[in-house]
Amino acid sequence: MTSSPTHSPPPPPDNGPRMSREDFDSLFDSVRTWGTWSPADRGAWNRVTPAHVQRATALVRSGVTVPMALPWNTVPGPDNGKPALHYMSDLGDVEAPEPSCHKDFIAVDYHGKGVSHLDALSHIAYRGQLYDGRTAREVVDAAGAHFGAVSELGPLVTKGVLIDMPAVLGTDWLEPGTAVHAEDVLAAEKALGVTIAEGDAVLLRSGHFRRRAELGAWNPDNASAGFHVDAVPLLAERGISLLGGDGDSDVRPSPVDGLHSPVHALALTAMGVPLLDNLDLEALSAACATEGRYEFLLIVAPLNVPGGTGSPVNPVAVL
Template sequence: MTSRRRFLMQAAAFGGVALAVRPGVSPARAAAQSGSAVDYAAMYRERRNWGRWGANDQVGAVNLITAEKRRAAAALVQTGRTVSLSRTFEPPQHFMTKSSLGPGGGYVMDYLGFIYHGVTITHIDALCHIWDDDGMWQGRDPDVEVTTQGAHFGDITHWKEGIITKGVLIDVPRHRGEPHVSIEKPVTGEELEAIAQAENVTVEPGDALLVHSGWGAVALLDNALLEPIAEACAEENRWSFLFQALPLNVAGGTGSPVNPIAMF
């Protein structure tokens, strides 16, 4: 099993966008325990959030983003500068239809055909998107909860109010003075904590944690473009900001294309 697949399974089981932090779990400790010498399955079951907010909860760790959390995040806005974390959306099918509105007038409409899961479209994964031998979110049976008509539990509509919270960028290449992270020199939990300390930021429950590796983002918020926000943080000399990701309200959807915005 690849490390990326393990991460996605762990994040889905924890319940929420991987940007939301589970309180009481040290990043350094989690990283130290994720090596091959550890029984990963046991750690995974110990840390997941199934039942934490009730057996029927379909929001997951986004529950940590309270109204007070959003108010505090809004107070971070000082200059009003905004930065998009989205890659340019170039769907594989894009057809245009032109129609007339009479002499000299008209209008045009788009048809878009695409699968947003993958490595080209910035998107967010719903809790129903992935599962393991124990089932999907809350231990539900994917054969029951997911059909050709859509997902019936943990779909993207449960985040229709948006994910609006404090964002924290951990800029690994800038801290190292290198262009990007390499396989030969992976990122550890201890290093993430050291970078946060150097940036004078504190990662708290409900924060949106963005880790810039120089290669983009790997999280339940997939394929985000982090270079612009890394540049903006360096220019502003601050690494916390108001973070917003507003998924489409797709009935039964396993995720949604999204244009995440950071505001300083």
Template sequence: MMRSNRRLAALTTLGASLGLAASLAFAQQANWHPSKWGAKDEIGAANYLTPERAAAAAKLVKTGKVYSLGIEVTPDTPAFPPRGCKLYIVQPGQHAGATLGETKTSYNDDILNCWVGIGSQLDGLGHIGIDNVYYNGVHAKDFVDSTGLKKYGIEKVPPMVTRGVLLDMAGYLGVDVVKEGTAFNKAEIEGAARKQGVEIREGDVVLFHTGWLSLIDKDPKRYGSVEPGLGKEGALYLVGKGVVAVGADTWGLEVLPFEKGVGVFEVHQILLAKNGTYILENMNTAPLAQDKAYEFMFVLGQNKYKGAVQSMINPVAIR
């Protein structure tokens, strides 16, 4: 999620929720907990990850080309307020050019003074709730602590090695940058997949390419205030497909202004709180789209900060 208060002033556009198939019933039902993986589950859709799916993903590697999906983080990286990040380089014990020992060893260390939810990031299941109730019906008072989450810490998320699918929405719509407020729902998702000749399967990681990330340098204020993205119906559709995670080259994944009749970050609620489906933000999808790399091996091993809500990440795609 990113910078500027005008994002919440701009929260509306196309309203949707067309009836979906019975496979979406769990995602839509009012009684969304306990999870289908059991009342004690803490990893949500990561339960779809299996050795068999990792092995199948490895078979997608034909050229060995590796794509870095993470972006650089700087003090100027647009971020949802009040998030920010600063890096400090220090040389402990080396004042006035002092060194260590007879070999005169010198070294540099670094300190990050950073919000974790900045740049390319993984949203954990403890990130978004509904009236203080989070994934699997756990109330904030029972697991949120200033020293770290007692449940759903980012360290609980297993490594993600599975099939990745890119949906090039900019290419599908015939634009370089998809316009803010453009929602990706069932029709758009299926249309893009059909045009690319790919299908979305259980256990996949699905990434949207919109061209929006290019605005970080060109128009950072616009980048961090509105965006094209996943709509409510689209979120329900992907949950029904059984995907592990959904990501995009945008700061907050879901469409802003929000669709008419859709609440503030309700797509986040559907994915994280109701269904345990992970969110990946600020993914560098442009090289994949340029190469028409629509299917690939997706690999993510995040920093295991115990009790953390999120993690800055640099996942890779291999094809």
């Protein structure tokens, strides 16, 4: 992801009344799925059966494939406070038997805004607990996560649904700070001809990276479009397996008093739904518009990192 001029977004829009912590806690308890699955480490990915995979593969018609990962981001900026590393470790210039060899090294602190990544269930604790009621301090230590690690998830192959809000609204993007409510999701389903069903992966396009390309970077921690917490009960009712988008799913500023990432807490900690953050959905939006459909086969294969709280990832849609 190349650097671009820094841009300050306009003040966030009025997204309705704020939610108190007491009301949020009631919502958290109402969507909680603790004790539902074994192994619990996989959370909502347990919903995806071989039958789900077969139905998802039937969505492949044109064979068009669309990757969604951002370029490996080594450039510091307002949305990349911890740039990734990439350097050459062998240039093939040391005398050695043929053939010569070229090697490189990569490293990243990926839980931020500059790298496309998957959040595993060990990533977020709320009230001191991870998903399934595990005490965070007992199962996450300096060696990594001993519950909810990304290595326990494995690959996901399921139906993906793109909730393309700019396409629905006829705009280029949603302004940072715009919340997507439950009624917006229902309107998008109708407009795009899709229905979110059990085991589906839901991806929200706000047009974040189109806006960044045209107007410059800004700090998404301060303002970004995303889901309002009032959309989560609908997603919970539909029984989704994965949630993601071109932001980090949370609208910012947060609509909940004292919580910076309430959708993270609801999805990961209450519902056991892994999250995909910072996807570039522009090519997928164009492909879906060309095909005239907004559902597709989705393949997500995180790195097998024992103890990892997530993984850089390059999800692929196949239409």
